[in-house]
Amino acid sequence: MDAQALSxxxxxxxxxxxxxxxxxxxxxxxSKMAHVLFIPGNYYYRSLKPAGTLEPIDFEDEELETMGVRMLEEYTWKDLLDAQACIKCGRCQENCPAYLSGKELSPMHFIQNIAAQNKTRGEVLLKVPEDARTEEQQALLDEGVVGTVISEDALWRCTTCRACSELCPARVVHPDKDIKARTYQVCMESAFPPEAQQTFRNLETNGNPWGIGWQKRIDWTRDLDVPTIEENPTAEYLYWPGCSGAYDARSRKVATAFVHLMKQAGVDFAILGNAEKCCGDSARRLGNEYLYYMLAQENIETLNNAGVKKIVTQCPHCLQALSVDYPQMGGNFEVLHHSQLLAQLIAEGKLKPGASEYQQVTYHDSCYLGRYHGQYDAPRAVLTQGAQVQLNEMERNESKSFCCGAGGGHMWLEEPAGKKINHMRAEQALETKADALVTACPFCLTMLSDGVAFHDATMPVKDLAEVYYEALEH
Incomplete structure (x- = not known):
């Protein structure tokens, strides 16, 4: 090729x-590559607040006209930026228990629908003057989130486990957007699953989701010699057993084991007794923000009046409410999960190693203890250093743990379609061939016990406090 041709x-x-x-x-x-422009900004503007922090509603505001999200424009700019940053990789739905169990919900489609609707609505809002819009265009703008972005059924399938957000490379937060839409449906439209009605009524009348008389909350302490805060006003720790620990027969055994362990370690503690009310977590995740507000307000007033500084609880859902939600309303306490306190007592030598009857156990990471609070080491320390057992981990563990199916208020809802999430998780545990399945959450304890029973298996399902206490008594 000559020079001219080359030129x-x-x-x-x-x-x-x-x-x-x-x-x-x-x-x-x-193009699809547009997410490259949005991801750096989405990462930079990510919330630095604790996982699962929901924006409170100011019920003292006399100009408050609505609650939650009905129209797409009512989402925050960060919510909409999340949708633009989505790269459609599918990691969220590949790890979503609702999607994997055959429910209608797809977290990826939910976020993508927000982006698509934002574009469609934006073209009308920005390009077409209000007096020039057609009936079809106005009808489009009048459509709410529920029914267009997400179906009414899919709205109630999210367990708020945060597996989607934890594994999203674009840092998209999915569950909070679902809860905002639920809040509007519940607080403004009274539209929610029928089973939730009884739960709300029980919380309103008796301060617990079971509807058992509030005056029976302290009954579990009979023969345990557990002081109330009135009897021990200077106690270092306020023990918060939660509704499960107080009312559920299975979880009462966990509370009893934990009380024995604290006494053996010489922990100075007390309980609120009948003055304790539900923390409100289930009400809030189900969208009943006002009911949560009333429960939280009463609990915070009770705790502040008692001068409480430190709280320990065995329920990760109570942990979330007490340590993350309550500070928004003036309830500032140091809150520990019982696995954290037990691990601390073992490390300090106040509790000795035991000899468990189980050689190998598999541990189920609770979503609210793990992905929400990052507590993966403390529960395992209690089992391996305290109870002296070997861990046989499930494939989905720690930050990739599979939900039990009870979060997001699903402890109180029916699971109408597809496989049962707790049955799927129980099957994963049974595949390990471990001697026992251990968890650190009362909701997980109930769901996994039911799941193991469904498979006609004999694997014991225990809380880590029970395993450790039994190891010391063995």
Whole structure:
């Protein structure tokens, strides 16, 4: 090829490259690759608050007209930025227990629908004057989130386990958007699953989701010699057994074991007794923000009046409410999960190693203790250093743990379609061939016990406090 031909070829290649480069820049924002522009901003503006922090509603505001999200524009700019940053990789739905169990919910489609609706609505809002809009365009703008972005059934399938958000490379937060839509449905439309009605009524009348008389909350302490805060006002720790520990027969055994362990370690503690009310977590995750507000307000007033500084609880859902939600309303306490306190007591030598009857156990990471609070080491320390057992981990463990199916208020809802999430998790535990299945959450304890029973298996399901206490008594 002579010099003239080379020169011509060079010019053709150079100009072709230039045209392609500028065409790419022009078309970039209209392609799937647009997320590359949004992800850095989405990461930079990610919330630095604790996981699961929900924005409170100011019920003292006299100008408050609505609660939650009905229209797409009522989501925050960060919610909408989340949708633009989504890369459609599918990691969220590949780890979503609702999706994997055959429910209608797909977290990826939920976020993508927000982005699509935002674009469609934006074109009308920004380009068409209000007095020039057609009936079809106005009808589009009048459509709410529920029914367009997410179906009414899918709205109630999220267990708020945060597996989607934990594994999202774009840092998209899915559950909070679902809860905001639930809040509008519950507080403004009174539209929610029928089973939730009884739960709300029980919380309103008796301060617990079972509806058992509030005056029976302290009954579990009979023969345990557990002081109330009135009897021991200077106690270092306020023990919060939660509704499960107080009312559920199975969880009462956990509370009893934990009380024995604290006494053996010489922990100075007391309980609120009948003055304790439900923490409100289930009400809030189900969208009943006002009911949560009333329960939280009463509990915070009781705790502050008692001068409580430190709280320990065996329920990760109570842990979330007491340590993350309550500070928004003036309830500032140091809150520990019972696994954290037990691990601390073992490390300090106040509790000795035991000899468990189980050689190998598999541990189920609770979503609210793990992904919400990052507590993976403390529970395992109690089992391996305290109870002296070997861990046989499930494939999905720690931050990749599979939900038990009770979060997001699903402890009180029916699971109408597909496989049962707790049956799936129990099957994963049974595959380990461990001697026992251990968890650190009363909701998980109930769901996994039911799951193991469904498979006609004999694997014991225990809380780590029970395993450790039995190891010391063995």
């Amino acid at each position: 011509l070829t060079h010019q053709i290649v150079w100009w072709s490259h230039l045209v392609l480069a500028f065409s790419f820049l022009a078309l970039f924002t209209y």
